[in-house]
Amino acid sequence: MPEGAQPARRPEGRNRLLPRASRSLRLQLLAWVVLPLAGLAAVNLWTSRNGAFATADLVTDRMLIGSARAIAEQVSMIDGVLDATVPPAAIEMFDTGDRDSVYYRVETADGRLLTGYPDLPAAKGRAGSDTTYRGQALRLRSYSHPIFGAGTASPIVVTVGVTLSGHDAMARQLWFRAFAQQLALVLIAGLFVLVGLRRGLAPLLKLRDAVRSRGRTELAPFSVPEAQSEIRPLIDALNVYMERVRAQMAAQRRFVANAAHQLRTPLALLSTQAAYARREAGADARDEALAALQKSSGRLARLAEQLLTLSRAEPGSRRPREDRIDLTEAARGVLESLAPVAVSRRTDLGLEADGPAMVTGDGTMLREMIVNLVDNALRYGRAGGKVTVAVSAIGNEAVLTVADDGPGIPPEERARVFERFYRVAGAVEEGSGLGLAIVREVADNAGGSVRLSDGPAGGLTVEVRLPIARG
Ligand SMILES: Nc1ncnc2c1ncn2[C@@H]1O[C@H](COP(=O)(O)OP(=O)(O)O)[C@@H](O)[C@H]1O
Ligand SMILES: [Mg+2]
Structure with missing residues (x-):
């Protein structure tokens, strides 16, 4: 309100x-x-x-x-x-x-x-x-x-x-x-x-x-010592709810702080690069500086895009959509759009699917989820390696797996990589740490789950399971 x-x-x-x-x-x-x-x-x-x-x-x-x-x-x-x-x-x-x-x-x-x-x-x-x-x-x-x-x-x-x-x-x-x-x-x-x-x-x-x-920010638990046993559950439920609101607010604060921090570093870099370009007299050196500037601003744009996607993926931010989506078709579309990236890294990017796998959810968000998974596989997988996207219907679940043959993620890091802004230490590739957070949010919203495991070829396999759409 x-x-x-x-x-x-x-x-x-x-x-x-x-x-x-x-x-x-x-x-x-x-x-x-x-x-x-x-x-x-x-x-x-x-x-x-x-x-x-x-x-x-x-x-x-x-x-x-x-x-x-x-x-x-x-x-x-x-x-x-x-x-x-x-x-x-x-x-x-x-x-x-x-x-x-x-x-x-x-x-x-x-x-x-x-x-x-x-x-x-x-x-x-x-x-x-x-x-x-x-x-x-x-x-x-x-x-x-x-x-x-x-x-x-x-x-x-x-x-x-x-x-x-x-x-x-x-x-x-x-x-x-x-x-x-x-x-x-x-x-x-x-x-x-x-x-x-x-x-x-x-x-x-x-x-x-x-x-x-109560003030708007005052979220301490309520205490009414003289409350009878019939009213006590109401107070307890209220306090549980307050606790949830408190946690939510804290997460929100952390997120805003993190986002601001993430934006500040590349913006500072951008400003430095602009100053550098202005100082350069030679056309070649200036061109080089401007190219670096363009690259930085592209990275910044991508970060802003990821932030926007994550905020859209959060429950309650958009009207929930119940599109009927063929996961195979969606994966094929994503692979086509990322083919140039695969080519530039000499990665063998392939799709394995027996037929359509229908799920219900927000089509745009489901595609965004696949983009993030394939993007990770291409980015962190071995250059000249192999990335396989597979879609199949098993029982009443549609299973999408993205497997690469790169270094994978150590088991002790697997829970944390889903956190917002979390990146495995020493990652040389650029990124925001928001990709897997988006994946999990989208999968949750569609009533599914995400699991990380070792791939058969030693890399990482990400498995997303979504309920099959009925009818
Ligand atoms: N396929 C993969 N292989 C190895 N590491 C990965 C893979 N996918 C994700 N990771 C690790 O998980 C971290 C979080 O990924 P993500 O949330 O997509 O953020 P970002 O890609 O922006 O860093 C990455 O920084 C990377 O270290
Ligand atoms: Mg990513």
């Missing part, structure tokens, strides 16, 4: 469709904990409502039976006549401040009304029952009580009914208490989730701040 550029604010692709809230971890977890809990609480609330009403029913029924029993116990035979006097306590026990009306009726077994409301219906069954009386909902309960010596009038039946204000108030109160408890439970759970998340996410936020506040 160029300096000063803002990161894209709007998320790309699928995420853009998601509402902002659902991308918050905090809200997501809160929703996952609190919503199901609230659902459970709602179900529980419904059952507790039924429970509250059942309890109120039970309590009301107990009071009704108590009241009926108190009334029945006051009924007695006085001078052979049944006397029913209702004790005030039997009515007052319903006076709970809810202004309920109480109705009662006392009748004999043979259906004679002793006292109370004649039209009050009898309760059905042994438990309390609900009915409507004078336009009001009523809970009723009947109680039968034997009276000694009352004959067919015994047992008497006492029915007591009460309106439902007190009953409903009690049920509501019980229910409300349950409601308040559950609401508190859900709220407390939500609060704990938030507090837990705040504490849990703290290391992650700390890491974010640490990453954000």
